[in-house]
Amino acid sequence: MxxxxxxxxxxxxxxxxxxxxxxxxxxxxxxxxxxxxxxxxxxxxxxxxxxxxxxxxxxxxCTNHALNLSISKSYSVQAVRNTVGIMKEVIAFSKASAKRNTVLKRKLDGYQFRSMCKTRWTERLDSVLQFASKFEKIVEALNIISNWKYREASSKAESLKTAITSTQFIVSQKCLCDILALTVNLSKILQTKTIDKQYAVKLMGNIISFVQETRANSEKHYSHVPWVLN
Incomplete structure (x- = not known):
């Protein structure tokens, strides 16, 4: 049965x-x-x-589960959903061919892409941050592949390069990095055995205040993001 x-x-x-x-x-x-x-x-x-x-x-x-659900709601924002989808496409593209993977590894100093967790947003931090930290190298690698004679790979590389250098992708990626960097520490703290409820409430209040302040001063907060304001 x-x-x-x-x-x-x-x-x-x-x-x-x-x-x-x-x-x-x-x-x-x-x-x-x-x-x-x-x-x-x-x-x-x-x-x-x-x-x-x-x-x-x-x-x-479980407050940590509630936190994960709250972060997951960001997936309802189309720009975030598109950004995560493009990241997955780049990762899949690099792993689909040994030749492409070799080029990307050489450009990224041996770095291997990590798959993004499908269910826990707080566990996507490493993947998102590492993608962001290697961003310019990824663009360079895709640019190399886009000049190959093999039409299928070169066309796909060009379309991915265009996608990840768009303003929407760069801003959404920055927002993801900021939110996940904040919430991953909160998630770890909420899972400790000795956490005090008042302390947890204070931490969550601090994060909410920071996000509200960021929204109110978004131009100042994101003025240093490359290629967005230029």
Missing amino acids: EPKLTGQILAQTVKNFTNTNNLDSKLCVGIDTDTCNLMLGEQKGAVRELQKCLANVLKSP
């Missing part, structure tokens, strides 16, 4: 575990979980089912 996982099944699994190990359910005061519907659904979520028999249990949604 096809295996099914529901909130009721998860709740029953927890109940069976506590009973088997003779754990006092009255001492259970909180459940820390992600915010998916399976866990926190109002009708048949696992937490809701457990609260029926564990009177003292309070739900405590």
